[in-house]
Amino acid sequence: MARNVTxxxxxxxxxxxxxxxxxxxxxxxxxxxxxxxxxxxxxAGFSLIPxxxxxxxxxxxxxRDYFKPFMNSVVLAVGSTILALIIAIPSAWAMAFSPTxxxxxxLMWMLSTKMMPAVAVLxxxxxxxxxxGLLDTRIGLTVMLTLINLPIVVWMLYTYFREIPGExxxxxxxxxxxxxxxxxxxxxxxxxxxxxxxxxxxIILAWNEAFWTIRLSTTNAAPLTAFIASFSSPQGLFWAxxxxxxxxxxxPILILxxxxxxxxxxxxxxxxxx
Amino acid sequence: MATQNTKTLARLMxxxxxxxxxxxxxxxxAMTLWFSFQNYNLLNPANVSFTGFFNYEYFYTDPAFxxxxxxxxxxxxxxxxxxxxxxxxIALLLDQPIFGQGIVRILVISPFFVMxxxxxxxxxxxxxxxxxxxxxxxxxxxxxxxxxxxxQYPLFSIVVIVAWQWLPFATLILLTALQSLDGxxxxxxxxxxxxxxxxxxxxxxxxxxxxxxxVILIQTIFLLGVYAEILVTTNGxxxxxxxxxxxxxxxxxxLGYDVGGASAGGIIAVVLANxxxxxxxxxxxxxxxx
Numbered sequence: 001m002a003r004n005v006t007x008x009x010x011x012x013x014x015x016x017x018x019x020x021x022x023x024x025x026x027x028x029x030x031x032x033x034x035x036x037x038x039x040x041x042x043x044a045g046f047s048l049i050p051x052x053x054x055x056x057x058x059x060x061x062x063x064r065d066y067f068k069p070f071m072n073s074v075v076l077a078v079g080s081t082i083l084a085l086i087i088a089i090p091s092a093w094a095m096a097f098s099p100t101x102x103x104x105x106x107l108m109w110m111l112s113t114k115m116m117p118a119v120a121v122l123x124x125x126x127x128x129x130x131x132x133g134l135l136d137t138r139i140g141l142t143v144m145l146t147l148i149n150l151p152i153v154v155w156m157l158y159t160y161f162r163e164i165p166g167e168x169x170x171x172x173x174x175x176x177x178x179x180x181x182x183x184x185x186x187x188x189x190x191x192x193x194x195x196x197x198x199x200x201x202x203i204i205l206a207w208n209e210a211f212w213t214i215r216l217s218t219t220n221a222a223p224l225t226a227f228i229a230s231f232s233s234p235q236g237l238f239w240a241x242x243x244x245x246x247x248x249x250x251x252p253i254l255i256l257x258x259x260x261x262x263x264x265x266x267x268x269x270x271x272x273x274x
Numbered sequence: 275m276a277t278q279n280t281k282t283l284a285r286l287m288x289x290x291x292x293x294x295x296x297x298x299x300x301x302x303x304a305m306t307l308w309f310s311f312q313n314y315n316l317l318n319p320a321n322v323s324f325t326g327f328f329n330y331e332y333f334y335t336d337p338a339f340x341x342x343x344x345x346x347x348x349x350x351x352x353x354x355x356x357x358x359x360x361x362x363x364i365a366l367l368l369d370q371p372i373f374g375q376g377i378v379r380i381l382v383i384s385p386f387f388v389m390x391x392x393x394x395x396x397x398x399x400x401x402x403x404x405x406x407x408x409x410x411x412x413x414x415x416x417x418x419x420x421x422x423x424x425x426q427y428p429l430f431s432i433v434v435i436v437a438w439q440w441l442p443f444a445t446l447i448l449l450t451a452l453q454s455l456d457g458x459x460x461x462x463x464x465x466x467x468x469x470x471x472x473x474x475x476x477x478x479x480x481x482x483x484x485x486x487x488x489v490i491l492i493q494t495i496f497l498l499g500v501y502a503e504i505l506v507t508t509n510g511x512x513x514x515x516x517x518x519x520x521x522x523x524x525x526x527x528x529l530g531y532d533v534g535g536a537s538a539g540g541i542i543a544v545v546l547a548n549x550x551x552x553x554x555x556x557x558x559x560x561x562x563x564x
Contacts, residue, residue, distance in 0.1 A: 013370035020364055021381040024441065027396045028384055031409065034400060046411035089293065090551040097282035106292065108555055113299045115551035117499050120540035122459075124305035125531050147298045154291055185312035210502035215528070225502070229391040232506035239399060239406065244493040256510045257387035258380050265450045269488050273447050 010064055035243035042239035056244035066245060069227035071237070073249075074137055076213070076223050077206040079194035084153045087146070089195070092157035093153075097166065107158065110151040118148075118211045138221045141213060142246055145206045153202055156267045160194025197263035200256060204264075207253045224249040276383035297535030302542070309537035329538035330415045333526075338514045339539075342522040345429055349518055350497045353440060353524040354490055360437075361489065362482070366474075368445070380470075386442040390502035397435045398424065398507045401414035428508045434450075435503050444489045451485035452478070491554040498547055519543055 037050040060066045097102045134140030172186045210225040217226050313325040401407050402423040410420035423431040465471050499520045510517035527536030
């Protein structure tokens with residue numbers, strides 16, 4: 001006897017689910033709406049119908065040079081992710097395919113570095129960055145984000161690589177495949193989806209990192225996190241322009257995020273929930 | 275199966291990430307520990323001297339210290355309570371058959387992808403502003419006086435903002451766990467006449483236990499270090515009313531130029547985080563053996 005889902009049950013659940021979803025999404029929706037209002041409209045009281053102007057977006061670009069922090073965000077997020085992947089892929093690979101007794105300990109230790117509170121090392125990192133002239137440079141921040149996310153990248157890749165069956169390797173070896181052939185023809189095609197997922201999630205994490213990016217940059221290398229945080233002072237932009245800047249800061253990553261729900265669960269729980 | 279050759283290769287492949295993380299962990303931490311015993315002020319860098327445990331004493335006897343510890347606990351505890359209870363409720367709701375499930379999921383998950391400064395500014399200006407915020411508009415509609423959230427309830431306001439950011443994470447993970455629950459078990463329980471409440475207590479909740487543990491532990495790691503949300507909304511104030519430990523250390527270091535004191539605070543933060551990490555590692559480690 002199959003479970004009988006009545007239409008009434010489904011309609012009730014749908015109504016409740018949509019109400020909850022819209023309440024949770026409301027702050028983002030309202031920001032989007034406010035971004036196409038004029039400034040007087042934006043502070044004229046609650047209204048969901050904007051006049052539909054795009055002047056705020058133009059103003060944010062012309063007055064505050066939005067494109068610069070945007071490009072910094074892109075360079076930092078993509079650069080640090082690729083750098084982390086280059087360092088992490090061989091490690092994860094070795095741990096997944098030639099595990100030793102100590103592999104698990106190494107993985108746990110790597111995870112433990114992620115638990116170190118950022119503020120605890122704020123002083124030495126700040127002083128080192130100052131002394132090496134890395135403050136407010138793209139290189140400095142890229143290295144920083146790479147190191148911060150490296151443990152997560154190794155872990156994610158490891159959980160994906162571990163699912164590639166070892167027998168396939170043995171079969172390839174029996175057929176006389178060399179190490180190079182093994183990597184190019186057998187492992188790479190199987191590893192690409194895992195690497196892509198890791199890439200996606202890590203770009204999101206790096207884009208939204210808001211402690212080191214704010215503290216270690218001022219203007220030249222400041223990504224969107226620092227750019228937006230600078231509007232906290234009252235003499236910053238007004239409501240509608242702030243909304244336009246916010247919308248542009250979150251839109252790319254919001255869309256990327258929608259495509260990565262599954263990987264998100266897996267990556268952020270270190271494979272503990274799939 | 276593995277020959278000596280492949281073992282050496284494996285070690286070489288692991289070396290870069292292990293070495294990098296080792297340096298990255300040990301060097302700054304050792305420096306923090308060293309600074310924490312020094313009298314070192316950035317305004318007077320020529321005059322550095324050893325002070326023993328003075329910085330710890332100083333940090334410990336600062337009235338702001340206990341307030342910041344308390345605030346840290348309130349933020350972590352408050353956000354966990356809201357996100358876990360809310361997350362379970364929403365996950366149960368989204369697990370039902372509904373129209374437009376895909377869109378609902380996208381709407382619910384969205385806040386997680388909003389960078390902290392944007393989330394904080396949206397709430398500060400658009401929602402909670404006493405003059406122009408939506409909550410003020412609602413209050414005026416009912417003829418009430420708008421609440422100045424960040425002045426009157428600064429800590430509560432921050433908890434709300436951070437909870438909004440993390441509720442999607444908890445929901446998504448709990449929903450994933452919920453969907454792996456065996457449908458036949460549910461049907462069997464239903465046929466045995468178990469009502470919704472009984473099914474929840476005896477079947478669903480035990481199944482979710484692990485996911486809930488993971489949510490609590492991972493969120494705690496991030497919640498201990500809440501920073502940007504405080505920086506752009508209350509800046510730790512009024513007074514120290516919304517300063518958590520992370521923010522106090524930042525204040526001491528970069529606004530007070532007191533390297534020694536901030537380092538002592540940093541070491542205290544490390545100890546706190548380690549206590550949490552210990553439990554997280556055990557939970558995740560168990561999973562590895564499976």
